[in-house]
Amino acid sequence: DPEKIKQELLAKYPPKVARKRSKQILVNKKDEDGKIPSIGANVRTVPGIITQRGCSYAGCKGVILGPTRDIVNITHGPIGCGFYSWLTRRNQTRPASDQDDNFMTYCFSTDMQDEDIVFGGEKKLKSAIQEAYDAFKPKAISIFSTCPVGLIGDDVHAVAREMKEKLGINIFGFSCEGYRGVSQSAGHHIANNGIFTHVVGKDDTIKDADYKINLLGEYNIGGDGFEIDRILDACGISVVSTFSGNSTYDQFANSHTADLNTVMCHRSINYVADMMELKYGIPWIKINFIGAKSTAKSLRKIAAYFDEPALIKKVEMVIEREMPEVEAVSEDVKKRCEGKVAMLFVGGSRAHHYQELFREIGMKTVSAGYEFAHRDDYEGRAVIPDIKIDADSRNIEELDIEKDPEKYRPRKTPEEMASLANKGVPFKKYDGMMPEMAEGSLIIDDVSQYETELLLKIYKPDIYCAGIKEKYAIQKSGIPMKQLHSYDSGGPYAGFKGAINFYKEIDRMVNSNVWRFLEAPWQ
Ligand code: ICS
Numbered sequence: 001d002p003e004k005i006k007q008e009l010l011a012k013y014p015p016k017v018a019r020k021r022s023k024q025i026l027v028n029k030k031d032e033d034g035k036i037p038s039i040g041a042n043v044r045t046v047p048g049i050i051t052q053r054g055c056s057y058a059g060c061k062g063v064i065l066g067p068t069r070d071i072v073n074i075t076h077g078p079i080g081c082g083f084y085s086w087l088t089r090r091n092q093t094r095p096a097s098d099q100d101d102n103f104m105t106y107c108f109s110t111d112m113q114d115e116d117i118v119f120g121g122e123k124k125l126k127s128a129i130q131e132a133y134d135a136f137k138p139k140a141i142s143i144f145s146t147c148p149v150g151l152i153g154d155d156v157h158a159v160a161r162e163m164k165e166k167l168g169i170n171i172f173g174f175s176c177e178g179y180r181g182v183s184q185s186a187g188h189h190i191a192n193n194g195i196f197t198h199v200v201g202k203d204d205t206i207k208d209a210d211y212k213i214n215l216l217g218e219y220n221i222g223g224d225g226f227e228i229d230r231i232l233d234a235c236g237i238s239v240v241s242t243f244s245g246n247s248t249y250d251q252f253a254n255s256h257t258a259d260l261n262t263v264m265c266h267r268s269i270n271y272v273a274d275m276m277e278l279k280y281g282i283p284w285i286k287i288n289f290i291g292a293k294s295t296a297k298s299l300r301k302i303a304a305y306f307d308e309p310a311l312i313k314k315v316e317m318v319i320e321r322e323m324p325e326v327e328a329v330s331e332d333v334k335k336r337c338e339g340k341v342a343m344l345f346v347g348g349s350r351a352h353h354y355q356e357l358f359r360e361i362g363m364k365t366v367s368a369g370y371e372f373a374h375r376d377d378y379e380g381r382a383v384i385p386d387i388k389i390d391a392d393s394r395n396i397e398e399l400d401i402e403k404d405p406e407k408y409r410p411r412k413t414p415e416e417m418a419s420l421a422n423k424g425v426p427f428k429k430y431d432g433m434m435p436e437m438a439e440g441s442l443i444i445d446d447v448s449q450y451e452t453e454l455l456l457k458i459y460k461p462d463i464y465c466a467g468i469k470e471k472y473a474i475q476k477s478g479i480p481m482k483q484l485h486s487y488d489s490g491g492p493y494a495g496f497k498g499a500i501n502f503y504k505e506i507d508r509m510v511n512s513n514v515w516r517f518l519e520a521p522w523q
Pocket of ligand 1: 268
């Protein structure tokens with residue numbers, strides 16, 4: 001009984017903590033009117049609880065700007081912040097040639113010391129920018145603030161302006177101190193606002209290509225973006241920019257020339273899609289390239305939007321060519337995986353998207369949750385107007401966006417948009433995790449280490465998906481653990497080839513004999 005399990009999870013907490021956690025732990029059950037319950041999300045973690053979450057700096061520097069190869073990203077702070085956010089996410093990139101800039105293999109930091117904390121770090125930052133410029137002559141430099149920078153009051157924006165003036169390249173700073181928000185989600189917002197303000201719309205070159213889209217919220221972890229690019233390319237769809245997997249500065253600057261925005265991870269970027277629609281007239285749809293069926297469905301949505309028989313035909317051809325191999329592997333793997341049980345506690349979108357891949361090999365997700373998602377990622381976009389703005393979310397700047405007087409260009413007439421919507425092109429819409437999960441499954445926001453251990457004991461899942469902080473504790477209890485952030489050393493898992501990789505990996509993990517030889521703490 002999932003209600004009883006919930007009570008068990010709460011039993012040892014002090015009453016105040018239990019009350020708070022009880023809003024973030026829900027049994028997925030529609031009420032009589034068919035409405036799903038509302039969940040507590042995007043709120044502070046109780047101090048002392050071991051959370052899976054990261055910080056705002058991680059979300060800004062690591063997640064959003066980390067995958068961009070030709071901006072010099074300088075971490076202004078102690079060396080640990082820069083080091084820990086350096087490629088640990090396995091975001092990949094592929095420069096067009098050896099001559100192209102690729103700074104991702106470097107870790108840039110001002111390496112603040114005690115005396116910088118006492119006397120201020122602006123001088124050191126200026127000289128770091130100068131040094132990076134002299135060594136690399138990049139198109140752009142960005143600066144990321146860590147906690148101590150905010151505490152001592154270094155003005156990274158003033159430094160950026162001064163050095164931009166002096167060096168004549170684009171330089172901008174982010175006030176993404178770790179404590180800026182309740183999780184990395186705040187850092188996504190700070191990063192995206194900065195890119196939107198300082199880079200998007202700066203290059204008006206119109207590319208001579210058909211079916212131009214942006215891919216928003218795809219970060220090329222384990223090469224996912226390469227597989228998606230392969231598929232889109234085969235369909236004749238051209239990607240102007242990806243935010244931000246395998247991306248470059250110029251792609252961002254030119255992204256306002258695309259004719260459709262497709263949103264993969266809505267948690268990290270949905271507001272950019274909205275801002276681009278308001279300012280430049282680019283409509284957006286939600287797509288998902290995790291899962292073979294979702295991939296096919298997403299391609300069809302894109303084709304339906306452009307509404308041209310040649311494209312629709314080509315997309316069908318690609319799906320027909322790719323699916324037989326996917327189906328052969330999933331049928332085979334299903335024989336060994338059907339009925340097995342998965343649990344997913346990951347980030348702000350993968351705990352949802354990856355359920356699809358498990359479904360394709362007959363596995364059930366009994367419990368899942370995000371680390372830092374907001375209510376719309378759980379309940380669907382329609383709840384956004386009902387989300388209470390608290391002091392922490394008010395802290396994150398909302399940009400005031402207007403139509404660009406020169407660059408605004410509606411891609412479709414209102415009539416065309418209405419007719420497309422009628423034909424099932426779902427503009428500005430996503431459903432979230434809960435409507436797609438089975439009744440009675442347990443949804444947990446910001447799960448704690450303590451709760452994780454109890455969940456393992458109670459459900460004994462066949463596989464548990466989370467991150468590196470949880471990995472070894474889970475494996476010690478005799479349960480296979482798959483990292484869905486970095487993919488351990490695997491991937492890609494997106495698209496058709498990625499689905500095949502994932503089926504095989506899960507088959508290997510859940511059917512491995514090694515776990516039988518481990519004694520779990522409760523045995
Ligand atoms: Fe989006 Mo880890 Fe993405 Fe998601 Fe986001 Fe992070 Fe990663 Fe995870 C992410 S942007 S880094 S899909 S690529 S911050 S795996 S919400 S937590 S589920």
